[in-house]
Amino acid sequence: VIAVRAIAKTYRTGYVTVTALASVDLDVEPGDMVAIMGPSGSGKSTLMNLLGCLDRPTSGEYRLAGRAVARLSDDQLADVRNRFIGFVFQNYNLLPRLSALQNVELPLIYRGDAAKRRRQIALEALAAVGLADRVHHLPAQLSGGQQQRVAVARALAGHPQVLLADEPTGNLDSRSGQEVMAIIQGLNDGGMTVVMVTHDERIAHHCRRIVRLLDGSVLENQVLDAG
Amino acid sequence: VIAVRAIAKTYRTGYVTVTALASVDLDVEPGDMVAIMGPSGSGKSTLMNLLGCLDRPTSGEYRLAGRAVARLSDDQLADVRNRFIGFVFQNYNLLPRLSALQNVELPLIYRGDAAKRRRQIALEALAAVGLADRVHHLPAQLSGGQQQRVAVARALAGHPQVLLADEPTGNLDSRSGQEVMAIIQGLNDGGMTVVMVTHDERIAHHCRRIVRLLDGSVLENQVLDAG
Numbered sequence: 001v002i003a004v005r006a007i008a009k010t011y012r013t014g015y016v017t018v019t020a021l022a023s024v025d026l027d028v029e030p031g032d033m034v035a036i037m038g039p040s041g042s043g044k045s046t047l048m049n050l051l052g053c054l055d056r057p058t059s060g061e062y063r064l065a066g067r068a069v070a071r072l073s074d075d076q077l078a079d080v081r082n083r084f085i086g087f088v089f090q091n092y093n094l095l096p097r098l099s100a101l102q103n104v105e106l107p108l109i110y111r112g113d114a115a116k117r118r119r120q121i122a123l124e125a126l127a128a129v130g131l132a133d134r135v136h137h138l139p140a141q142l143s144g145g146q147q148q149r150v151a152v153a154r155a156l157a158g159h160p161q162v163l164l165a166d167e168p169t170g171n172l173d174s175r176s177g178q179e180v181m182a183i184i185q186g187l188n189d190g191g192m193t194v195v196m197v198t199h200d201e202r203i204a205h206h207c208r209r210i211v212r213l214l215d216g217s218v219l220e221n222q223v224l225d226a227g
Numbered sequence: 228v229i230a231v232r233a234i235a236k237t238y239r240t241g242y243v244t245v246t247a248l249a250s251v252d253l254d255v256e257p258g259d260m261v262a263i264m265g266p267s268g269s270g271k272s273t274l275m276n277l278l279g280c281l282d283r284p285t286s287g288e289y290r291l292a293g294r295a296v297a298r299l300s301d302d303q304l305a306d307v308r309n310r311f312i313g314f315v316f317q318n319y320n321l322l323p324r325l326s327a328l329q330n331v332e333l334p335l336i337y338r339g340d341a342a343k344r345r346r347q348i349a350l351e352a353l354a355a356v357g358l359a360d361r362v363h364h365l366p367a368q369l370s371g372g373q374q375q376r377v378a379v380a381r382a383l384a385g386h387p388q389v390l391l392a393d394e395p396t397g398n399l400d401s402r403s404g405q406e407v408m409a410i411i412q413g414l415n416d417g418g419m420t421v422v423m424v425t426h427d428e429r430i431a432h433h434c435r436r437i438v439r440l441l442d443g444s445v446l447e448n449q450v451l452d453a454g
């Protein structure tokens with residue numbers, strides 16, 4: 001479902017030029033579960049933003065569900081993103097003036113669900129991550145880990161075909177982190193493809209494969225033995 | 228240096244009322260190194276904000292270096308905070324329009340260092356956390372873990388007497404996390420008092436004591452055996 005060839009990304013702004021990704025190849029089959037690891041600054045979030053069609057590569061090819069993303073217009077790109085991909089941002093990216101419930105409902109509007117159905121789906125997603133008693137709180141009225149769980153609920157509520165999660169458990173205690181992984185694992189068992197950045201080896205071992213980045217290149221692409 | 232008695236905090240806004248801290252007692256001696264742990268939403272950041280004089284408790288007493296904080300005016304509170312405490316926020320709280328270097332220099336202005344000395348101190352702090360080649364980047368031009376390390380450099384550059392760090396390594400790979408802990412450990416050996424929130428048991432075991440919160444109360448206050 002994801003096929004990346006020689007993808008590169010160089011940031012150029014003012015007098016700052018950084019080659020965040022030098023050249024990355026990556027194949028992800030439908031239903032696969034891949035962990036992306038690597039030191040701080042090695043290009044993980046940059047790669048995730050390219051996979052999530054939130055940014056365009058400087059060079060290289062990216063095919064999502066067989067379609068060449070580079071040839072899509074901005075509108076088509078947004079359409080692919082909304083219909084196809086659930087994204088958990090490293091900094092959550094919750095809208096500060098919307099409640100937890102409204103933040104989770106927002107992507108569902110795009111999918112055309114009726115208001116009542118949207119509310120029910122969003123309430124179930126928030127209950128699944130343990131926030132049933134915080135649904136009307138604004139992000140500023142939530143703890144760091146609660147905000148992170150709202151971001152996870154928002155990405156999963158619409159049952160996307162592909163989940164791209166950038167550090168989905170970094171601010172969670174181990175029990176809350178395992179609860180989130182159990183939800184992701186369950187959806188992966190149902191066929192959802194998962195690509196996840198993590199610094200935590202225990203979280204990575206929920207996945208079937210670990211891709212390690214170093215200085216913008218793939219250092220290792222290792223299948224984990226089952227069990 | 229920190230003496231907290233029966234401190235409580237209830238948030239009341241609109242129709243939301245949450246008792247984040249029910250009643251917490253805490254004593255921290257000068258030069259001590261304490262880890263605060265507990266599930267997501269258990270009140271750790273709320274406690275750190277009270278210890279850092281960024282918020283006032285609903286009830287209870289807090290004495291910092293022997294002075295009753297409740298009786299200080301807002302100006303005196305800001306003065307104590309700037310002269311005494313280095314704070315690492317869970318969401319970094321970097322100023323988006325300042326470079327990494329300018330963010331680290333900002334608290335030093337308050338301390339009256341000359342411009343040349345400030346620049347030198349800030350450059351050393353950023354080099355110590357491995358960001359010598361990112362000093363002119365804006366926060367948006369830095370990775371998540373790089374932003375976190377700028378926040379650590381900013382809190383430590385002025386060699387505060389007390390470091391309050393809310394999850395200082397959550398977004399760092401284990402090597403960068405150990406590098407940050409080595410810096411904090413070194414300053415603690417030199418007499419800096421450290422109170423740190425963490426979800427990571429390995430990071431917590433750099434400390435001498437672990438205080439575990441649950442639902443806004445202290446569940447456990449456990450001294451770790453040396454070595």
Ligand SMILES: Nc1ncnc2c1ncn2[C@@H]1O[C@H](COP(=O)(O)OP(=O)(O)OP(=O)(O)O)[C@@H](O)[C@H]1O
Nearest residue numbers: 141143144145238245247267268269270271272273
């Ligand atoms: N401004 C606020 N208004 C209302 N409730 C709040 C506010 N800030 C925090 N809370 C609530 O207070 C409780 C404690 O929050 P706090 O941020 O201290 O938790 P925490 O232990 O730091 O959690 P985490 O590990 O997820 O960061 C949470 O349940 C949260 O929803």
Ligand SMILES: Nc1ncnc2c1ncn2[C@@H]1O[C@H](COP(=O)(O)OP(=O)(O)OP(=O)(O)O)[C@@H](O)[C@H]1O
Nearest residue numbers: 011018020040041042043044045046368370371372
């Ligand atoms: N907008 C930008 N402009 C310039 N450089 C950038 C920009 N965004 C990121 N970078 C740089 O690109 C490199 C890769 O950043 P990226 O966010 O992908 O790293 P990461 O692997 O996600 O790190 P972390 O684990 O700390 O989140 C970093 O060195 C960073 O400084």
Ligand SMILES: [Mg+2]
Nearest residue numbers: 045090370371
């Ligand atoms: Mg990142």
Ligand SMILES: [Mg+2]
Nearest residue numbers: 143144272317
């Ligand atoms: Mg917190």
